[in-house]
Amino acid sequence: MRQQKWVELAEVKRELAARDWFMGTSGNLSIKVSDEPLTFLVTASGKDKRKETAEDFLLVGADGQPAEATHLKPSAETLLHVKIYNKTNAGCVLHVHTVDNNIISEWYGEEGEVIFTNQEMIKAFGLWEEDAAFRIPIIPNFAHIPTLAKAFADHVHEDRGAVLIRNHGVTVWGKDAFEAKKFLEACEFLCQYYVKLLLLKR
Numbered sequence: 001m002r003q004q005k006w007v008e009l010a011e012v013k014r015e016l017a018a019r020d021w022f023m024g025t026s027g028n029l030s031i032k033v034s035d036e037p038l039t040f041l042v043t044a045s046g047k048d049k050r051k052e053t054a055e056d057f058l059l060v061g062a063d064g065q066p067a068e069a070t071h072l073k074p075s076a077e078t079l080l081h082v083k084i085y086n087k088t089n090a091g092c093v094l095h096v097h098t099v100d101n102n103i104i105s106e107w108y109g110e111e112g113e114v115i116f117t118n119q120e121m122i123k124a125f126g127l128w129e130e131d132a133a134f135r136i137p138i139i140p141n142f143a144h145i146p147t148l149a150k151a152f153a154d155h156v157h158e159d160r161g162a163v164l165i166r167n168h169g170v171t172v173w174g175k176d177a178f179e180a181k182k183f184l185e186a187c188e189f190l191c192q193y194y195v196k197l198l199l200l201k202r
Contacts, residue, residue, distance in 0.1 A: 009030070012180075021098055044073065062086060079145055080152050088156060094184045104191045105170075117133045117134075119134075170187050
């Protein structure tokens, strides 16, 4: 199971790296390996995610700490992944920093959320009604990770979702790697579209 999950997460990392969504070693990814006890693979801190090595991921437990002896350190934001896995049945969490999602998080930051409507792409989130709206909450970018994780956890209620951290990036989660990647791609499409629309309207 662990090796299968490793391969699955590595494939997602490869696809996102091809889109250049890991600038400056930013971003973090994880995938659940077991429920009892909770363990998941998460990206190791400080790695160039455009490269593929045997040290790309490490296994951590429900506290976000390594579940076995290793010299690797989990991503600094692993605690956010912990909140998701402890509160939901999600199987995969993806976090990337892009210019567009940072612009959207800043543009709508004071409102505390961005609302996407009249966009075909929101069907990726299961919203099929003609007047459907997809909301992504925006939280402050607290430097203190436990504080950031607490603010983040306030918006984690379902097995799939997305949260923007202001001027930091977007975190999405889903039942598995396929769903999480679909949500991330849809979020990025919406952010890119809105940025271009805002520029054209000025």
